[in-house]
Structure formats: C-alpha cells, structure tokens
Amino acid sequence: MTLYNQYDKNIRLTWVYITLFLAFVIGVGYVFAGAMQSSGILYIAVAFSVTTSIVSYWWSDKIVLKMSGATELTFESHKEIYRIVENLAITAGLPIPKIYVIEDTALNAFATGRDPQHGVICLTTGIINRLEKSELEGVVAHELSHIGNRDTLISTIVVILVGFVALLADWFRYSAFFGGHRDSDNGRSNPAFLIAGIVLSLLAPLAAMLIQLAISRKREFLADASGALLTRYPEGLASALQKISGDTEPLEAANRATAHLYIANPFKGKDVAKLFMTHPPIEERIAALRGMDIK
Numbered sequence: 001m002t003l004y005n006q007y008d009k010n011i012r013l014t015w016v017y018i019t020l021f022l023a024f025v026i027g028v029g030y031v032f033a034g035a036m037q038s039s040g041i042l043y044i045a046v047a048f049s050v051t052t053s054i055v056s057y058w059w060s061d062k063i064v065l066k067m068s069g070a071t072e073l074t075f076e077s078h079k080e081i082y083r084i085v086e087n088l089a090i091t092a093g094l095p096i097p098k099i100y101v102i103e104d105t106a107l108n109a110f111a112t113g114r115d116p117q118h119g120v121i122c123l124t125t126g127i128i129n130r131l132e133k134s135e136l137e138g139v140v141a142h143e144l145s146h147i148g149n150r151d152t153l154i155s156t157i158v159v160i161l162v163g164f165v166a167l168l169a170d171w172f173r174y175s176a177f178f179g180g181h182r183d184s185d186n187g188r189s190n191p192a193f194l195i196a197g198i199v200l201s202l203l204a205p206l207a208a209m210l211i212q213l214a215i216s217r218k219r220e221f222l223a224d225a226s227g228a229l230l231t232r233y234p235e236g237l238a239s240a241l242q243k244i245s246g247d248t249e250p251l252e253a254a255n256r257a258t259a260h261l262y263i264a265n266p267f268k269g270k271d272v273a274k275l276f277m278t279h280p281p282i283e284e285r286i287a288a289l290r291g292m293d294i295k
Contacts (some may be wrong), residue, residue: 021211025161028204030171035197061112070100070122089140092230094148097121106251107244110261111143119147136240138237145226158212166207167214169201217258217280224285238289240274245282
C-alpha cells in the first residue's frame with residue numbers, strides 16, 4: 001500500500017467513525033426523549049455541553065501547556081530544533097508553530113492549538129536529547145500533521161459528543177429512578193422506550209468512550225502516514241517509535257485528560273485492553289510505516 005492510499009484510507013475511516021458517532025448520539029437522544037416524554041432537559045444539556053466545549057476549544061492549548069509544565073523554547077538555546085520545525089512547516093505549507101519543551105527525560109511529544117495559525121508543538125527534553133536528527137524529523141512531521149489535519153478540531157467535536165452522551169445518561173438515570181417521568185397524552189410513557197432508555201443510560205457512555213478512542217487511534221495512523229509523506233522517509237518515524245516504545249519511563253506531567261495528545265501512551269508499564277487504548281499498538285504503527293511505499 002502506498003503512503004497516499006494509507007492517507008486516504010485513514011481519512012475516510014475517521015469521517016465514517018464521526019458520522020456513525022453523530023447518528024449514535026442522535027439515536028440516544030431520541031430514545032431518552034421518548035422514554036421521558038420531555039425534550040426540555042435535552043436543550044439544557046446541549047447548551048451546557050456546547051458552551052463548556054467552546055471554552056475548552058479556545059483555551060485548550062494554554063490549559064494543556066500549563067498542566068504539562070511546558071515552557072517555550074528560544075531559538076538561541078535550541079537552534080537545531082527550530083530549524084527542523086521551520087523547514088518541515090514550510091514544506092507542509094503550514095505556519096511555523098510555537099515550540100515548547102517539558103523538562104522530563106521520558107521520550108514523548110504532542111501538538112495542540114485550535115488551528116494551524118495557533119499551532120504548538122511540545123517535546124520532552126528526553127526526546128530532544130536521545131533521538132537522531134532523522135528520528136526527530138519524523139516526530140516533528142507527525143505532530144505537524146496533527147496540526148495540518150485539524151485533529152484538534154476533530155478531537156473537540158468528539159469530546160462534545162462524548163460529554164453530551166454522558167450528561168444525557170446521568171440526567172436520564174436520575175429522572176427515571178428519582179424524579180419520576182411524565183405521562184404521555186395516551187397514558188403512561190411507552191415501556192419499550194423506558195426499558196431502552198435505562199439500558200442506554202448504562203451502556204451509552206461506555207460506547208461513546210470506545211468510539212472516541214477508536215477515532216483517536218485512527219488519527220494517530222493518519223498522522224503517521226501524513227508525517228511520512230512530509231519527510232519522504234518513513235523509517236525516521238518508525239525508528240523513533242521503536243525507541244519510544246523501548247523507553248520504560250512514564251511521563252510525570254501526563255494525566256488521563258491529556259494522554260491522548262501524545263505521540264505514544266505516556267503511561268508506561270500499564271497493560272490496557274486494546275479497546276481502551278488511547279493509541280494504536282506501536283508495533284502496528286511501525287509495521288504500517290515500514291510496509292509503506294513512497295512512490
């Protein structure tokens with residue numbers, strides 16, 4: 001499979017996931033509204049979810065950088081890193097992002113920013129000091145691809161939907177078991193809707209989270225393919241990922257809220273079922289990169 005085919009396939013699958021996710025959220029809302037015979041609470045949940053998500057979207061980069069303890073690099077102190085980022089950004093046709101560093105010997109990196117004009121690349125001191133130049137180029141190209149592919153925007157959309165489902169499920173369980181429910185014009189609410197609503201209130205948040213993780217993993221494959229297209233040297237990123245996977249040191253600055261941003265799972269030594277992984281297995285990513293044809 002060529003890099004271009006892999007790139008196109010990952011984009012298609014990502015938008016298929018998002019379309020299915022939208023249909024899933026609409027279906028959950030429909031069942032809950034039918035079971036409770038009331039739509040007013042849905043408008044409140046949507047307004048709250050959208051408002052908080054918009055706030056997070058506009059200030060997410062500053063929040064993440066603050067949570068990570070990252071500081072901005074200067075050109076004088078890291079000329080080589082600046083030149084790598086600058087050259088690849090120009091090649092990709094993107095604005096040159098700001099560059100931040102986390103003082104940590106663990107090997108990791110992430111990108112943030114709501115759009116290419118506000119892009120930020122953050123690298124740990126460990127990844128700067130321990131990777132070869134071609135490997136650093138692969139990592140930077142991967143993170144630039146996240147910026148160019150608007151992954152932050154897609155991530156925000158998904159977060160809105162996951163939050164919306166969780167709010168609906170919490171509200172429905174409370175209303176069904178403690179607040180009572182409104183009777184319909186023809187008598188009591190449809191029992192089929194009520195039973196379906198109870199089941200969905202328990203399972204929908206889990207399903208939403210699994211879809212979110214699936215989309216996150218697909219975006220990582222897409223960024224790998226896009227980064228390899230940018231450098232024209234898939235082996236650079238593959239070699240970097242191999243070194244990152246061999247690093248057993250967890251990243252102290254990472255937490256569950258930011259884990260999905262990093263190029264690799266920052267929590268080392270924790271076995272997680274594949275369905276619940278924020279990232280694809282690195283072995284699969286390396287195999288995909290080394291199996292690509294740049295022709």
